[in-house]
Amino acid sequence: MKIDELDPLEDALRDQPLAELPPGLHRRIMSQVRLTRQPLRFQIRWIDLAVSLFFGLIPVLVAFGWKSLPREAGLYLNYYWMVFQSMNLEPLLWIGILAGLLSLALMFAAALRLLLQPPLRSE
Amino acid sequence: MELREREWLQRARKGDADAFGMLVTLHERFVYNLALRTLGNTEDAQDVVQDGFVRAWMALPGFREDSEFRTWLYRIVLNLCLNRFPRLRRDLAALSDEELADSPEPASHATDVLSMLEADESRRSLQREISRLPESQRLLVTLRYQDELSYEEIASLVNLPLGTVKTGLFRAKERLRQALSVYQEQQI
Numbered sequence: 577m578k579i580d581e582l583d584p585l586e587d588a589l590r591d592q593p594l595a596e597l598p599p600g601l602h603r604r605i606m607s608q609v610r611l612t613r614q615p616l617r618f619q620i621r622w623i624d625l626a627v628s629l630f631f632g633l634i635p636v637l638v639a640f641g642w643k644s645l646p647r648e649a650g651l652y653l654n655y656y657w658m659v660f661q662s663m664n665l666e667p668l669l670w671i672g673i674l675a676g677l678l679s680l681a682l683m684f685a686a687a688l689r690l691l692l693q694p695p696l697r698s699e
Numbered sequence: 700m701e702l703r704e705r706e707w708l709q710r711a712r713k714g715d716a717d718a719f720g721m722l723v724t725l726h727e728r729f730v731y732n733l734a735l736r737t738l739g740n741t742e743d744a745q746d747v748v749q750d751g752f753v754r755a756w757m758a759l760p761g762f763r764e765d766s767e768f769r770t771w772l773y774r775i776v777l778n779l780c781l782n783r784f785p786r787l788r789r790d791l792a793a794l795s796d797e798e799l800a801d802s803p804e805p806a807s808h809a810t811d812v813l814s815m816l817e818a819d820e821s822r823r824s825l826q827r828e829i830s831r832l833p834e835s836q837r838l839l840v841t842l843r844y845q846d847e848l849s850y851e852e853i854a855s856l857v858n859l860p861l862g863t864v865k866t867g868l869f870r871a872k873e874r875l876r877q878a879l880s881v882y883q884e885q886q887i
Contacts, residue, residue, distance in 0.1 A: 585872055588825055589844035594732045601731065601745055605723055605752045610716050612753055614760055 623691060708768055712759050719759070723752055726769060729846055730776050736841045737780040737787065737834070747783065751776035770852050773842075777856055790835040791857055794867045821879070828878040836871035843868055 645653070660669075704725060710718035730751060734744035754775050762771060781788045829840060842853045850868075854861045 585876060586844065588822060589829075589840060589872075589875075590847070591822070592826060592829065592845060594728055594845070595735055597728050597731055598741060598745055601748065602723060602727060604745075605727070605749050606716070606720050608749060608753050609719060609723075609756045612757060614714050614757055 621691075627687065704768070708762075708764075711756075712762065716756075719756055722768065726772055727752070729769075730772060732845060733773060733841055734776055734780055736829075736845070737777070737838050738784060739830075743783060747776060747779045751779050754779075766855075767852075769846075770848070770856065773846065773848075774856055777838075784834070787834045787838065790833060791838070791859060794835050794859060794863050821882075824882050825875065825879065828875050828882075831878070832871055832874060836867055836874065839864060839867045840871050 642650075704722065707718040707721045707725075711722060727748065731744055731748050734747045734751075735741060738744050738747065751772070755772050758775070762768070829837060832840065838857070839853060842848045842856065843850075848856070850861055850864050854864045857864070859867075
């Protein structure tokens with residue numbers, strides 16, 4: 577292939593005129609763009625850190641609270657726990673745990689929905 | 700990418716529709732011509748261009764600038780064209796099977812043919828012959844000579860090996876040369 581022979585053809589191809597833009601196309605594009613909200617980029621905000629800190633601290637606080645209980649209070653708790661177990665109310669306990677987990681899941685879903693909701697943009 | 704285009708891009712990524720409007724102004728004519736040449740009619744081309752810019756606007760926050768904005772925008776619009784015109788996808792895939800070795804030699808009177816391109820009438824005939832090219836070759840010619848993309852950019856856009864893109868363009872130019880020589884003979 578002789579490159580120099582192709583040059584005039586390539587020049588002619590480059591010089592081909594562009595078709596004119598149909599009238600109103602730019603306006604239609606922009607009106608559609610202004611009606612369309614950009615999705616949020618993934619980003620960590622202070623509320624994400626606060627929520628994760630809160631949930632992360634729960635086991636630490638429980639452990640710390642348990643350790644720092646007065647000896648008498650610990651004994652009382654142990655006593656009532658044994659009484660509770662002797663009452664054979666274990667199914668009730670499991671129902672409570674399940675209800676708690678369900679509430680937590682609902683709260684988490686609601687918080688997530690709130691966090692992922694895009695803010696209103698002022699235009 | 701020019702400095703002002705980069706600035707518009709940064710602002711548009713943050714949700715500034717006016718800055719995006721500047722980007723639209725900068726690229727819309729080329730994008731429209733790409734769609735028009737690929738799809739062959741103005742209504743479809745306008746739909747695709749409108750849809751393409753809206754999709755670009757929505758995807759802009761995720762644009763990582765590891766390619767040029769123009770190339771990224773062309774990819775969006777080209778994908779929309781391919782969705783609307785599935786035959787073009789098959790046509791492009793078929794290019795991979797062709798071998799450059801099978802290509803005919805350039806016509807011996809190529810210089811004569813090419814010199815006549817200076818006349819207006821000949822330029823119009825060239826335009827007509829471009830529109831008669833197979834869709835895949837017409838697309839490659841448009842991307843290379845109208846949009847002035849590099850071979851590498853085209854290969855990345857149409858998802859074909861570099862060699863296939865070069866082969867496709869070579870074949871397109873050969874076809875144009877032959878068509879123009881026939882046209883020249885008819886004129887004589």
